[in-house]
Amino acid sequence: MEYFDILNEASDNVGLKFDQDKYDQFMLYKDLIKEWNEKINLTAIKEDEAIVQKHFIDSMKVFKFDQLKNAKNVIDIGTGGGFPGIPMKIIKPEVNIVLLDSLNKRIIFLNEVINRLDLKNIKAIHGRAEDFAQEKQYREKFDVAVSRAVANLTVLSEYCIPYVKVGGYFVAMKGPAVEEEIKLSKNAIRMLGGQIEHIEKVQIEGSDLKHNLVIIKKISQTHKKYPRKAGMVAKVPLF
Template identity: 40%
Template sequence: MICNLLPDFNEIWQKTLHWEPTKSQLEQWEKLYQEIISANCKINLTRITEPKDFWEKHLWDSLAGIDTKIIDIKSSLKGIDIGTGAGFPGIPVATIYPNLQVTLLDSKIKKIKLINLILDKLKFINCKTLIGRSETIGQIKKYRETYDLALIRAVGTPSVCTEYALPLLKIGGIAVLYRGHWHDKDKLTLKSTVEKLGGKIISIKNVETPLTKSIRTFIYIKKISTTSQKFPRQIGIPNRNPL
């Protein structure tokens, strides 16, 4: 029997996201948490290890970005979590939406190997992993313009994240940029980048985190036309020279 370490916080789920996880989902997250803490002894998957921090910064934060008024996950869709790290936001989202097939993309082989072990052990059947840099993956026919949903968190500036995400999306697909800091003046710069990549900013949502009371921003970008083949640019260029 697993000793529960994570808080349930069902009232907070209801108050903030108007929803709460099932008992089965809570059990799955508890197993996930304990597996990640155990794996952290071998490789630094995440610095966020305290139960309440893990709940807020990994579980709550991951799901706060999924606005079902903007993203329709009723049918079978393909999603990609770019720069997944320890599996966030991709794994919590896959837990809640079994119709969503989530690819967890990261360039760090050791992290992906550990995530594969965790996914197999916990039987996350709608998650799979992919090793590579988004600049390379975005130019491969098998992956380019394949996904309905792209999630990207803590990978780079908004412009860089957009260049990573939009080439991977189908026309009509949605990219969600998870941001910790955002200023209204940033929207003008990002708007220009988004248009170059065939997208359109459809919503920017600011929310307060329930425990630490910090501001999170979620930027929703819709792919409205084909992205030019010159994007994403070669490895390192988007970071060195953002659009």
């Protein structure tokens, strides 16, 4: 029960309920991360407390954005070890979640987590964000796209905004210094049909870590030429 109180506090602070079953799922997830991290590179964060704070609580903080609590369909792009998608699913089981990652080894891990935690209405898919965004079943089909992937906001927006239906949101999880990224990305976001709505500041319980949620509303359809072909998005960012 070492981490129950801090996870409960974090959950309470975003307005969601926590209980023993959710705690047990988080602890099993932690153990699976540590076990699989010996075989494949999931995370550089290996200590129990750091996994709880920097992965689990940080992921739960997306619910500081209230509209996300009403989202039915969410896609987590560049999910890696399942962040923020799996903690989101644990803390709010009603949401339908798609986890997308380009590395198949991670997808195998994520499927193991989904099975072992007995999670429902969640699936992990292997592929590039640029490719799946052109497929009819994924393009502009999600209430919210979330991403904690390591890429600048201009690049992330081209990966993520095409998945969001008009009226939905892209939530980019960013570190404490986002002002310059936001300034440089505004035109690209507009070209993709989005508009920055606000920045939600978050504090991680039990630490001095501070992060930001960049909330981007989808206000018009994304032109079918976006996202561009694999490799182009990062090599030649939109400005």
